[in-house]
Amino acid sequence: MSGKCSYNPTFSHVYVEEQVKELPLTKEVLSNLPSSKIIYIKHYKDIFNRKKQDYRAQSKSRSLILAANKGNLIFKGSDMCQDHGNSRFFYAAGVMNCLFDCDYCFLKGMYNTADIVLFVNLEDYFDKVKRMLSDGPMFLSVSYDTDLYALQGIADIPSRWIDLAKVNLDLTIELRTKAHPKTFVPLGNVIYSFTLSPQKVISSFERGTSSLRGRLDAVKEATDAGCKVRLCFDPLIRVRDWESCYNEFMDTVIYGVCWDKVYDISVGTFRISAEYIKKLRRCCPMSEVTEYPFVNSEGYSKYPDEIASSMRSFILKRLPEVIDEGKIFCDSDGSVFGDR
Amino acid sequence: MIALFFAMKGEADPYIDALGLKGAGDISGFKIYSDDTYILCVTGMGKVNSACAVTRILSLYEGKIDIAVNIGTCAGEDVGRTYIINRICDIDSGRDLYPDMLYKSPFVEISLHTSDRYKKDSVFEDDYGPYVYDMEGAAFFISASNFLSPDRILLFKTVSDPGDPDIVTADYCRSLLEPSVQDITALIGDIVSSFEGDPYLAADTMACKYSEELHCSEYMRNDLNRLIRYALSSGVDIASYIDERLPIRDRIEGKKVLEDVRKMLL
Numbered sequence: 133m134s135g136k137c138s139y140n141p142t143f144s145h146v147y148v149e150e151q152v153k154e155l156p157l158t159k160e161v162l163s164n165l166p167s168s169k170i171i172y173i174k175h176y177k178d179i180f181n182r183k184k185q186d187y188r189a190q191s192k193s194r195s196l197i198l199a200a201n202k203g204n205l206i207f208k209g210s211d212m213c214q215d216h217g218n219s220r221f222f223y224a225a226g227v228m229n230c231l232f233d234c235d236y237c238f239l240k241g242m243y244n245t246a247d248i249v250l251f252v253n254l255e256d257y258f259d260k261v262k263r264m265l266s267d268g269p270m271f272l273s274v275s276y277d278t279d280l281y282a283l284q285g286i287a288d289i290p291s292r293w294i295d296l297a298k299v300n301l302d303l304t305i306e307l308r309t310k311a312h313p314k315t316f317v318p319l320g321n322v323i324y325s326f327t328l329s330p331q332k333v334i335s336s337f338e339r340g341t342s343s344l345r346g347r348l349d350a351v352k353e354a355t356d357a358g359c360k361v362r363l364c365f366d367p368l369i370r371v372r373d374w375e376s377c378y379n380e381f382m383d384t385v386i387y388g389v390c391w392d393k394v395y396d397i398s399v400g401t402f403r404i405s406a407e408y409i410k411k412l413r414r415c416c417p418m419s420e421v422t423e424y425p426f427v428n429s430e431g432y433s434k435y436p437d438e439i440a441s442s443m444r445s446f447i448l449k450r451l452p453e454v455i456d457e458g459k460i461f462c463d464s465d466g467s468v469f470g471d472r
Numbered sequence: 473m474i475a476l477f478f479a480m481k482g483e484a485d486p487y488i489d490a491l492g493l494k495g496a497g498d499i500s501g502f503k504i505y506s507d508d509t510y511i512l513c514v515t516g517m518g519k520v521n522s523a524c525a526v527t528r529i530l531s532l533y534e535g536k537i538d539i540a541v542n543i544g545t546c547a548g549e550d551v552g553r554t555y556i557i558n559r560i561c562d563i564d565s566g567r568d569l570y571p572d573m574l575y576k577s578p579f580v581e582i583s584l585h586t587s588d589r590y591k592k593d594s595v596f597e598d599d600y601g602p603y604v605y606d607m608e609g610a611a612f613f614i615s616a617s618n619f620l621s622p623d624r625i626l627l628f629k630t631v632s633d634p635g636d637p638d639i640v641t642a643d644y645c646r647s648l649l650e651p652s653v654q655d656i657t658a659l660i661g662d663i664v665s666s667f668e669g670d671p672y673l674a675a676d677t678m679a680c681k682y683s684e685e686l687h688c689s690e691y692m693r694n695d696l697n698r699l700i701r702y703a704l705s706s707g708v709d710i711a712s713y714i715d716e717r718l719p720i721r722d723r724i725e726g727k728k729v730l731e732d733v734r735k736m737l738l
Contacts, residue, residue, distance in 0.1 A: 137662035186621035
């Protein structure tokens with residue numbers, strides 16, 4: 133034996149459904165991955181749904197799957213997700229899994245693989261949204277099951293959604309990210325939503341994402357461009373020295389953001405479907421985030437109420453210094469709700 | 473352990489010789505050669521033989537096999553060339569199977585078609601690209617998938633003929649497979665050495681020790697295990713904290729210590 137094996141780089145292998153090989157988005161992605169080995173397949177589930185997959189091994193060399201979604205394209209928002217006062221709240225399942233590797237991510241509990249499926253039949257999504265708009269205005273999170281900006285090096289999907297929003301004013305889209313988007317388009321019905329975490333949390337548990345500095349720079353670029361910006365202090369993570377960690381973090385954020393230009397804020401502690409926690413721990417064993425002795429309540433694993441409440445209060449007591457309380461939204465256990 | 477599966481003895485011989493494996497009799501009629509690291513099995517030809525042998529060996533050694541590898545000859549265009557397989561099409565069922573391709577390898581990747589019938593034509597390209605053809609690969613993969621993750625199942629195939637099975641003899645197989653033995657065994661060894669151990673070993677060992685000290689019930693033991701895992705993952709010296717409270721007389725006192733640990737941690 134000569135030593136440890138080298139892993140293939142991310143997306144060294146791209147599995148492409150035969151039926152999508154001529155679609156424009158497929159061609160765009162493949163042109164941005166010229167060194168990748170392309171393997172044509174019949175159906176994405178032949179790869180994505182294989183049994184006994186090892187997330188930890190796969191996460192060292194993720195594969196990309198390009199496919200057509202022939203099932204549900206748009207879903208109703210989950211109870212665990214803040215709807216920010218929007219009654220018709222939906223999310224688009226355009227990508228399955230995420231290139232970023234956050235220890236606490238529910239996707240690890242949801243899927244059996246680290247591989248990523250990108251549905252390239254975007255036009256079908258757009259047609260579906262247009263049909264749904266005939267029933268009234270809708271709020272659509274387009275990066276709920278993934279971080280679309282993590283994929284911006286291979287496919288500019290956010291721009292395509294923004295183009296749709298541009299001509300459908302009853303459609304409000306949210307682009308949530310932990311990245312630093314390259315461009316911002318100021319539209320009244322496009323919300324750029326940034327997850328903010330202490331640098332210690334980012335370095336330890338949010339692998340591949342932008343630094344806090346990078347995210348705050350992106351927030352500034354977005355507000356300067358006149359975009360609607362949402363800041364998400366969610367999930368708050370209980371690290372050992374969380375008070376000093378989050379105190380320093382709040383100092384940085386409070387002085388680093390132009391608050392009068394912030395559209396709204398969400399605050400929430402980490403919580404996850406109890407069904408997912410076992411798999412999450414298998415994917416990220418011996419992580420301070422996943423190994424926490426959570427309580428199970430109504431089908432969710434979460435911090436004990438008094439701890440979650442103290443964490444939320446810690447953040448909430450700092451925010452009124454800088455932003456109108458009516459713009460602050462809390463997770464379902466919180467006591468503060470925005471006034472929209 | 474590394475499990476190697478070959479259809480024919482002639483294919484296995486270069487590996488038996490190179491690795492210095494010793495005959496270990498047979499298991500359910502399948503010839504076995506082994507040492508402390510390897511178990512090599514000659515399955516016989518065809519899908520049923522392959523599936524039976526792989527299932528038998530991997531269930532007999534369940535939990536001890538790190539990786540399963542199928543090595544052998546195949547029909548294809550480029551005689552003498554050795555490939556690593558990235559897609560397997562079971563011709564008889566129409567099912568496609570995919571090993572994970574996580575590791576860098578010196579071998580060219582290709583698709584493999586598997587059927588129980590001999591290939592007697594020279595067509596080696598379908599709608600999905602070029603392929604090679606064998607009589608075991610799909611069955612090997614399906615059977616091994618019941619025991620191992622797809623990153624731990626590898627197939628290497630060396631082209632013996634362009635659709636002319638009559639020319640394949642034991643000596644011919646040996647001569648074809650011999651040149652790639654060193655590269656394949658080195659790659660397998662490197663892959664296995666990159667596998668991580670049990671991440672919970674230290675925590676579970678500690679939990680086992682202190683559950684005795686705290687006179688834990690089953691419920692308390694689970695609770696203690698969870699707290700120890702959290703403590704170790706967040707860098708807390710939980711062992712010293714408990715040690716300071718030893719000895720603990722009985723379960724009632726143990727419960728109190730467990731609560732103290734929880735309060736200290738959370």
